[in-house]
Amino acid sequence: MNSRMDTLEFSPHQLRPDELGSRLKTDIRHGLTDDAAAARLEEYGPNAIESRERISPWMILLHQLKSPVVYLLLVAAAMSLFFREWPDAIAIGVVILLNTAIGFIMELQAERSMKALEKLTRQAARVLRNGKLKEVPVEEIVPGDIAFLEAGDMVAADGRIADATDLQADESALTGESVPAEKSPEPVEAETPLAERTNMVYKGTFIRKGNAHVVITTTGMQTELGHIATMVAGAKKTATPLEKKLEGFSKRLIGITIVIVLLIFVAGLLNKVPFMDMLQTCIALAVAAIPEGLPIVATLALARGMMRMARHQVIVKKLSAVETLGAATMICTDKTGTLTENKMEVTAVVLDEKEIDPENGTDDAPGLDLLQRVAVLCNNASLEGETGDPLELSLLQFAGRTGADIRKMHAAFHKKAEAPFNSDTRVMGTIHQGEKGYFISAKGATENLVDYCSHIFRRGETAPFPDADKQRWLDLTDKLAASGLKPLAFAMKETDRQEDDFMQNLVFLGIAGFLDPPREGVQQVIRECHTAGIGIIMLTGDHPATAAKIASQLGISSHENNGAINGKDMDGQRDKWLQSSVFARVSPKQKLDLVEALQQQHHIVAMTGDGVNDAPALKKADIGIAMGIRGTQVSQEVADMILKDDAFSSIVKAIKQGRIIFENIRRFIIFLLSCNVSELLVIGVIALLNLPFQLAALQILFINLVTDVLPAMALGFTKGDNTVMLKKPKDPRQPIVDKKRWISIWVYAAVIGGSAVTAAFATDGATNNALFFTLIFSQLLHSFNMTTGREKFLSGPVVRNTYLWFANLLSIGLTLLALTIPAVAEALQLEQMAWRNWGIIALCSAGSLVVIRLLRSLKIVA
Numbered sequence: 068m069n070s071r072m073d074t075l076e077f078s079p080h081q082l083r084p085d086e087l088g089s090r091l092k093t094d095i096r097h098g099l100t101d102d103a104a105a106a107r108l109e110e111y112g113p114n115a116i117e118s119r120e121r122i123s124p125w126m127i128l129l130h131q132l133k134s135p136v137v138y139l140l141l142v143a144a145a146m147s148l149f150f151r152e153w154p155d156a157i158a159i160g161v162v163i164l165l166n167t168a169i170g171f172i173m174e175l176q177a178e179r180s181m182k183a184l185e186k187l188t189r190q191a192a193r194v195l196r197n198g199k200l201k202e203v204p205v206e207e208i209v210p211g212d213i214a215f216l217e218a219g220d221m222v223a224a225d226g227r228i229a230d231a232t233d234l235q236a237d238e239s240a241l242t243g244e245s246v247p248a249e250k251s252p253e254p255v256e257a258e259t260p261l262a263e264r265t266n267m268v269y270k271g272t273f274i275r276k277g278n279a280h281v282v283i284t285t286t287g288m289q290t291e292l293g294h295i296a297t298m299v300a301g302a303k304k305t306a307t308p309l310e311k312k313l314e315g316f317s318k319r320l321i322g323i324t325i326v327i328v329l330l331i332f333v334a335g336l337l338n339k340v341p342f343m344d345m346l347q348t349c350i351a352l353a354v355a356a357i358p359e360g361l362p363i364v365a366t367l368a369l370a371r372g373m374m375r376m377a378r379h380q381v382i383v384k385k386l387s388a389v390e391t392l393g394a395a396t397m398i399c400t401d402k403t404g405t406l407t408e409n410k411m412e413v414t415a416v417v418l419d420e421k422e423i424d425p426e427n428g429t430d431d432a433p434g435l436d437l438l439q440r441v442a443v444l445c446n447n448a449s450l451e452g453e454t455g456d457p458l459e460l461s462l463l464q465f466a467g468r469t470g471a472d473i474r475k476m477h478a479a480f481h482k483k484a485e486a487p488f489n490s491d492t493r494v495m496g497t498i499h500q501g502e503k504g505y506f507i508s509a510k511g512a513t514e515n516l517v518d519y520c521s522h523i524f525r526r527g528e529t530a531p532f533p534d535a536d537k538q539r540w541l542d543l544t545d546k547l548a549a550s551g552l553k554p555l556a557f558a559m560k561e562t563d564r565q566e567d568d569f570m571q572n573l574v575f576l577g578i579a580g581f582l583d584p585p586r587e588g589v590q591q592v593i594r595e596c597h598t599a600g601i602g603i604i605m606l607t608g609d610h611p612a613t614a615a616k617i618a619s620q621l622g623i624s625s626h627e628n629n630g631a632i633n634g635k636d637m638d639g640q641r642d643k644w645l646q647s648s649v650f651a652r653v654s655p656k657q658k659l660d661l662v663e664a665l666q667q668q669h670h671i672v673a674m675t676g677d678g679v680n681d682a683p684a685l686k687k688a689d690i691g692i693a694m695g696i697r698g699t700q701v702s703q704e705v706a707d708m709i710l711k712d713d714a715f716s717s718i719v720k721a722i723k724q725g726r727i728i729f730e731n732i733r734r735f736i737i738f739l740l741s742c743n744v745s746e747l748l749v750i751g752v753i754a755l756l757n758l759p760f761q762l763a764a765l766q767i768l769f770i771n772l773v774t775d776v777l778p779a780m781a782l783g784f785t786k787g788d789n790t791v792m793l794k795k796p797k798d799p800r801q802p803i804v805d806k807k808r809w810i811s812i813w814v815y816a817a818v819i820g821g822s823a824v825t826a827a828f829a830t831d832g833a834t835n836n837a838l839f840f841t842l843i844f845s846q847l848l849h850s851f852n853m854t855t856g857r858e859k860f861l862s863g864p865v866v867r868n869t870y871l872w873f874a875n876l877l878s879i880g881l882t883l884l885a886l887t888i889p890a891v892a893e894a895l896q897l898e899q900m901a902w903r904n905w906g907i908i909a910l911c912s913a914g915s916l917v918v919i920r921l922l923r924s925l926k927i928v929a
Contacts (some may be wrong), residue, residue, distance in 0.1 A: 078257040079284045080264045084229040087282050093211035095229050095282065098195025107209035114208045114224050114286035157894075190703065192223040195280075200454075210283055217278035217447075218487055221703075222268045225290045226281035228252045232485045233277035236268055250279065261291065277487055320740075327747050334754040340761075368735075368783035372728035380711040381721040382695070388707035391689050392725030395601060396796045397670040399662065399684070402607040402614070404457075404694065404713045405675055406621060407583040411457045413465040415552060415580035417543060419525050425579070426468055433527040438576050439471040441557045444480055445497050445508035458555070458581060465579070480506055486570050493608075493652075494519065496570045504563040509573055512610070512652075513544040513556040520558050520575040529574055544578060548612035551620070552580030585621055592716045593622045600795035601722070602670075604648050606658060611651040618649040637661075658684035671796065673718065676706075692718060726794070727787035733803055734853040734865075735779040740804070741815035742774055742846040748820040749842065760827050760834040762842075763896055770839070773881050774846040777874035782853055784870045790857040811928040815852070815919060819845045822915035829911070830904040836897055837908055843882050844912035847875045852919050860920065 079087055088095040099107070191202040195213040205223045208214065214226060228234070234250040250265055261269075268274075268281055271292040287293055328349045335345040373383045383389060400406065413425045418434045442462040448455025450463050450473070467473060480499035488495035494511030496519075509516060517540065523532040544554045558573040596603055603623050607614045614631040618624040624647075631649035637657050641664045644650075650661065658674075662684050665672050674681075674688030685691035686705045693706035694713040703709055710717045746767060753761050762770075804812070819842070826841040827834040850871055854863050865871065885891045892898070922928045 079227040079282070080255050080259060080267050081257040082227070083254055084227065084252060084282060087227050087284075088229075091211040091282065091284070093213065093282065095213060095280075096195075097198035098213040099209070099211055100197055104196060104207070104209055104212065107211060108207055111209055111286060113206040115206050115288075190221075190223075192220075194283075200449075202454075208283055208286055210286060212283040214281045214283055215278070216268065216274050216281055218274055218276050220274045222270055222272050222274065222281075224270050224283045224286045226268050226283045228266045228268065229280045229282050231277060231279035233487060234274070234279045235276040237273040237275050238262070238269060250277075278485070324747070327751065331747075331751045331754045334751070338754060338757040340754070344764075368728060368731050371784065372724055372731075376721050376724050379720045379724065380695075380714065380717045381724075382709040382711060383721070384707055384709070388690055389725050389728050391671065392673070392708075392722055393727075393729045394671045394796050394798075395673045395690060395722055395725075397602045397604060397665050398596065398673045398675070398718060399604045399606055399658075399665075399688070400675045400715060400718070401677065401681075402605055402609065402617060403583060404677070404696070405586075405710075405715045406589050406605065406617070407585050411461040411553070411581045411583050413461055413579050414582045415547060416465075416577065417547075417579075418577040425465060434524045434576050435469065436471075437524065437559055438557050438579075439466045439469060440476060440480075440506070441508040441510060441559050441576065442466045443471060443473050443476050444482070444499055444506070445495055445510050445557075457583075458553075461581060462579075483565055484569070494570070498565060498569045500565070504561060505565055507560040507562065507569050507573065509558045509570065510555055513541060513554055513578055516556040516558055516573075517541070517575065519570055519573045521572045523575040524559075524577075532575055540575070540578065544610065545612050547578065547580040548610035549616060550580075551613060551616040552582055553609055553613055554578050554580050585617070586714060586716070589715055590620075590622050592719045595792055596719060597622075599722075599792040602648070604650065604661075604665075606650045606653055606661075608653075609651055614649050614651040624648045656683075659687055662687045673722075675710075675715075675718065677713075723787075723792055726791045726797075727785070729797070730787065730791065730855050731783045731785050733808075734785065734855065735782040736803060737808060737812060737815075738782055738850055738853050739775055739779055741812045741819065742849065743771075744812060744816035745819035745823070745846070746770065746842065748816050749823055749838070752820070752824065758824075760838055762835070762838060765895055766835075766839050769885065769895055770843055770846075773878040774843055777878055778847060778850040778871060781868060781870035781874040782850060782865070785853075785864050785868050788858060788864045794856055807929050814922065814928045815849065818915050818918050818922075819849060822911040822918075826908050826911040829907045831901070833898065833900045833904050836900055837904060839895075839897070840882070840908050841911050844879070844908065845915040847878055848912055848916040849919065850875060852916065852923070854923075 077090060082090065084095055093099055190205050192205050192208055193200055193202055193215045194208060195201075195215070196203070200215055208224050212224075213229065214223065216222060222236070228250055230252055231250055236248050236250055238248050248262075248265065250268065252266055255264055255266060261267075268279075269292065270286075270290040332345055332349045335349075336342065372389055376383050383392075416423050416425045416438070418432055418438065421432075423432045423435065443466050446455075446459045446462055448459035448463055450460070450467070453460055463473060480501045482497055482499050483505070484498050486492075486494070486496040488511065492511070493515040494509060496507065496509040499506045499508070509519065517532075517537045520532050520537075522529045523536060524530075540556070544556070547554045556578045557576040559576060560569075560573045562569075593603055605614065605618050605621075605623050607617075609617075611631040611633050615624070618631070631651040632644065632647045634650065634652040634654055634657050637644065637650075637653070637660075641660075644661055644664055645668060650657075653661070658676075658681065662672050662674055666687075666689070671690075672688045673690040673692055674684050675692045675694070676685045677694040681693075685693065690708065691706040692708045692710060693703040695703070695709045695711040696713045708721065746762075750762060750767075752758075822845050823838050823841040827838040830837040851860075851866055854860055854865050858864060860866065885895055886897050886899070919928070
């Protein structure tokens with residue numbers, strides 16, 4: 068889209084924020100109005116990067132013709148035309164058109180499914196509109212918007228910093244510099260290189276520390292990231308591991324088929340079968356033997372499974388994740404919001420080592436007013452719309468319940484600076500200017516915050532804070548944590564001047580305990596995981612005693628007395644890690660080390676996370692799972708999956724769905740192979756023994772058409788049942804079809820082929836027709852044999868698959884219809900038969916089903 072922003076006539080980084088605001092006609096303090104933003108969105112277009120090459124329907128259609136199988140069919144059609152075999156040429160042409168149409172429809176559906184999933188994964192950003200901070204979809208950000216960014220956010224568009232607090236950005240995606248860049252609002256020279264523009268942030272980079280208000284200057288493909296995307300837009304998409312396995316499997320199958328077909332061809336010639344008849348038969352047999360629709364059906368099954376996961380609040384970003392998901396042996400999960408409700412509530416407050424009522428407060432409680440002030444000022448949440456961290460929201464609610472006037476407090480104290488919370492310090496601090504000086508407020512983990520405190524508020528006065536007193540507060544923190552509460556400490560200081568390093572010599576006030584109840588049904592889901600052979604490890608920033616208590620309540624650890632491994636005690640104890648299921652106070656490096664240690668033990672690790680600190684471990688894990696509600700854009704960017712509801716139960720549903728999808732892929736592979744191999748065996752045995760009947764080329768093509776396509780698709784839609792979660796995870800090194808299943812395929816093929824040959828011998832004067840119809844009906848009935856594991860037959864998911872019943876009935880209908888249409892019947896060499904012969908065909912077809920069920924019940928085949 069052309070716009071006046073395509074080429075800026077000025078450099079935003081050389082202007083002061085107010086000058087830039089004037090140039091862009093925006094209000095730095097209040098942002099754009101909704102009407103102005105809508106007009107700019109219409110003018111500049113959506114803030115979007117074309118990250119995935121779009122495939123047009125025409126390209127999908129042409130892709131169907133790029134196949135060795137299609138080339139074989141085209142050669143067969145050309146030879147039929149050359150020898151003036153018009154019915155054969157027409158029939159083969161119809162087969163090519165049908166195969167192309169079916170493949171086109173399936174791939175088009177998969178492409179549309181992926182587009183629908185991309186819409187579901189769109190993120191939101193915070194901008195000032197009409198003077199209020201609100202969340203808008205990233206695509207709706209426009210030049211002139213005032214965006215608010217803080218640690219953990221991915222920058223949604225290029226922008227000029229208007230104000231910042233201790234801001235650092237990771238710009239390695241653009242500059243290659245791995246060290247985070249320090250940022251400030253100060254102007255720089257117009258000629259300053261991109262890597263040195265300290266007052267700019269760029270789309271696709273990450274905020275590592277601090278927060279800022281940013282004036283958006285360019286969006287979409289006009290951003291620096293958009294320029295890079297333009298250069299790499301034509302990059303070829305890498306095949307997923309499953310696709311590579313299927314491709315390798317198909318190539319091996321083609322090789323095996325060619326060898327067998329050549330042997331049959333030579334045997335036919337030795338038995339004096341006409342050269343052209345044998346050539347056409349072998350070409351048709353090769354086409355029938357190779358499951359050419361396998362990659363398409365697999366892609367459709369995966370895409371449909373991904374959409375089904377989306378209905379369970381799980382967005383899968385990569386097809387390859389579906390395959391790996393079903394093999395997960397270990398889930399490393401955080402606690403807050405995933406295992407628990409993420410609805411924090413202050414249930415205990417201790418001031419001057421005395422507990423007070425957190426609901427109403429106590430008028431004579433010394434220090435309550437100061438703790439209320441810290442709870443309100445050292446806080447970035449807002450009760451209006453209930454936006455912000457749940458813990459900070461609960462602090463505002465606590466202050467309101469105990470008599471504090473939150474609006475009046477904000478009006479009396481203006482924030483001047485902030486020291487943001489991070490995983491290293493585990494403390495947050497702010498400094499505010501009031502009428503009588505400056506007020507410093509701080510909150511954080513007790514064991515960290517006491518190190519910043521030199522005094523304590525006791526009996527209404529400030530007193531020294533010796534180490535012995537600090538230890539008593541640490542013991543009290545342990546006591547609260549052991550009862551299942553999340554403890555948080557508070558401190559303050561009043562001063563007459565603003566200090567750059569204001570987080571020192573603070574006055575300790577007390578601690579509060581927060582309760583975050585477990586999510587409903589989590590305990591049952593954890594039991595289901597253990598039954599399925601999946602281990603659970605809880606990683607949390609909570610106090611170790613709190614972590615151990617919650618883990619015991621949820622059933623993650625067998626005994627709460629086992630305790631949690633503290634992050635500070637993890638160095639050099641990898642053997643001990645593997646024996647524990649609860650880790651507290653862990654750093655990003657320790658999370659990464661834990662994932663690596665589990666992978667070295669051949670575990671397939673699924674890792675959940677929501678913050679910047681989780682990004683390394685999310686990326687390292689076999690399956691990275693980000694939170695959709697409270698997850699930062701950094702975590703969502705590197706993850707393979709996103710949980711829209713942040714619920715642990717959704718992970719387990721996704722694992723179940725992943726197992727079902729993989730089993731479905733294996734179902735229709737085994738079905739296709741056993742059916743196609745049965746045709747190879749039948750024609751091979753007839754050619755070698757020179758029997759008085761044989762299948763014609765068109766008959767083979769027709770059998771392949773009615774038995775392979777619809778039933779295979781239907782098997783890919785099998786819903787599965789609860790038995791899928793009673794199995795141990797599959798070995799990721801195991802091929803899709805292992806040795807045991809290959810043996811089963813040949814046994815199935817022998818039974819189906821044997822029933823067809825038996826029917827041919829048993830009928831009177833219709834041997835070819837009996838062979839033809841028995842093969843079709845036996846193969847269709849064989850689709851019901853595709854149960855796996857502990858699935859039951861009659862009441863199992865395969866027999867209950869309505870798609871499969873419909874597919875088989877439609878295939879039978881097409882077969883009988885071919886018999887009633889004279890032109891088609893003549894081309895397929897079909898003729899009307901006596902009822903006795905139909906009875907023999909039905910008996911032999913049903914017999915193949917019974918024999919295979921008997922062999923399976925005796926554990927002779929898988």
